[in-house]
Amino acid sequence: MDSFKVFEIKKSVYENNDAQASLLRTKLKEDKVFLLNLMSSPGSGKTTTLVKTIEALKDEFSIGIIEADIDSDVDATTISKTGVKVIQLHTGGMCHLNADMTRQGLEEIETDGLDFVVLENVGNLICPAEFDTGAAKNAMILSVPEGDDKPLKYPGIFRAVDVLIINKIDAAEYFDFDLEAATQRAKKLNPNIKVFPISAKTGEGVEAWADWLREEIKIWNK
Amino acid sequence: MHELGILVEVVKTVEDFARKNNLEKIDTLVLQIGELSEIVPQYIKECYPAAVDGTMLDGTNLRVDILPGNGICQKCNKVFNIIEGKGKCTHCKSRKFEVISGHEFMIKEVIAC
Ligand SMILES: Nc1nc2c(ncn2[C@@H]2O[C@H](COP(=O)(O)OP(=O)(O)OP(=O)(O)O)[C@@H](O)[C@H]2O)c(=O)[nH]1
Ligand SMILES: [Mg+2]
Ligand SMILES: [Zn+2]
Numbered sequence: 556m557d558s559f560k561v562f563e564i565k566k567s568v569y570e571n572n573d574a575q576a577s578l579l580r581t582k583l584k585e586d587k588v589f590l591l592n593l594m595s596s597p598g599s600g601k602t603t604t605l606v607k608t609i610e611a612l613k614d615e616f617s618i619g620i621i622e623a624d625i626d627s628d629v630d631a632t633t634i635s636k637t638g639v640k641v642i643q644l645h646t647g648g649m650c651h652l653n654a655d656m657t658r659q660g661l662e663e664i665e666t667d668g669l670d671f672v673v674l675e676n677v678g679n680l681i682c683p684a685e686f687d688t689g690a691a692k693n694a695m696i697l698s699v700p701e702g703d704d705k706p707l708k709y710p711g712i713f714r715a716v717d718v719l720i721i722n723k724i725d726a727a728e729y730f731d732f733d734l735e736a737a738t739q740r741a742k743k744l745n746p747n748i749k750v751f752p753i754s755a756k757t758g759e760g761v762e763a764w765a766d767w768l769r770e771e772i773k774i775w776n777k
Numbered sequence: 778m779h780e781l782g783i784l785v786e787v788v789k790t791v792e793d794f795a796r797k798n799n800l801e802k803i804d805t806l807v808l809q810i811g812e813l814s815e816i817v818p819q820y821i822k823e824c825y826p827a828a829v830d831g832t833m834l835d836g837t838n839l840r841v842d843i844l845p846g847n848g849i850c851q852k853c854n855k856v857f858n859i860i861e862g863k864g865k866c867t868h869c870k871s872r873k874f875e876v877i878s879g880h881e882f883m884i885k886e887v888i889a890c
Contacts, residue, residue: 565885
């Protein structure tokens with residue numbers, strides 16, 4: 556007869572990943588690579604925003620993009636047209652990137668000579684918020700058609716990010732999106748959150764976002 | 778379905794623990810989920826068989842213990858359940874409190890030999 560006993564583990568589910576993420580962040584700091592983790596729901600405009608961001612910053616920084624998708628190369632193809640280095644990570648059905656997958660992506664893209672790398676995370680508002688990737692800064696996009704009540708429904712991600720980009724403001728009138736209400740709800744969850752309303756389609760507001768990034772990259776890579 | 782992705786991380790941690798402690802056979806895995814976390818215990822249970830498929834935990838039982846979402850009131854200093862009070866202290870109705878538990882997602886233990 557097997558005699559079963561209780562073996563205490565007492566470990567947070569996120570503990571391993573948090574430790575790996577800290578190691579990765581330290582290494583990126585030493586290597587002077589600024590990593591931005593970009594999160595959102597599917598279709599909120601991550602790839603379109605990235606294209607505009609690349610246009611604004613590519614003369615000043617050497618940029619790399621890691622596209623994480625469950626399965627497809629569409630985004631990587633779009634980004635490659637801007638001329639920056641891009642790779643596609645297939646997450647094999649995973650709904651988020653963890654620190655170890657991020658490390659593998661960084662190895663694959665070869666960060667030597669890059670000073671700014673963006674991770675386009677899997678489209679999802681829950682799990683990416685729970686897993687530290689090791690990025691220097693975290694940003695999320697909330698797009699106008701998704702509604703101004705998202706901070707109430709998914710508080711976790713609004714607490715986890717440094718920046719909230721509100722995209723598709725060109726469509727605000729069609730969706731009764733209250734920019735002020737969305738901003739207040741986000742700030743209530745996270746008083747330090749920076750909010751940038753933009754339209755990745757028309758380019759409106761992209762400059763303020765690019766200015767913030769430029770400063771952060773310079774501070775990190777000093 | 779984010780619960781599946783998270784469970785895959787859990788399985789890795791438990792397999793690691795089992796190897797280090799030379800566990801031969803695992804009967805039950807016990808998780809603790811806080812009432813205030815965005816993890817849904819029901820989904821965790823539904824995803825479990827798929828997440829452990831082909832791993833050391835294949836065929837094991839899963840038990841989920843729920844941890845209460847408690848706060849300590851900054852006005853009357855009493856501990857209360859945040860969900861029960863709908864965000865207000867159940868004793869004095871103040872909205873000023875500090876969360877003391879409820880966001881956790883822990884691997885508590887395994888029953889094994
Ligand atoms: N009107 C309007 N449409 C936009 C804007 N930004 C993106 N879109 C459109 O929204 C759709 C999705 O944009 P993507 O950039 O592919 O979104 P994504 O977040 O990268 O999508 P996934 O990678 O599939 O999750 C496309 O049809 C874009 O043209 C915007 O500012 N205004
Ligand atoms: Mg995309
Ligand atoms: Zn009270």
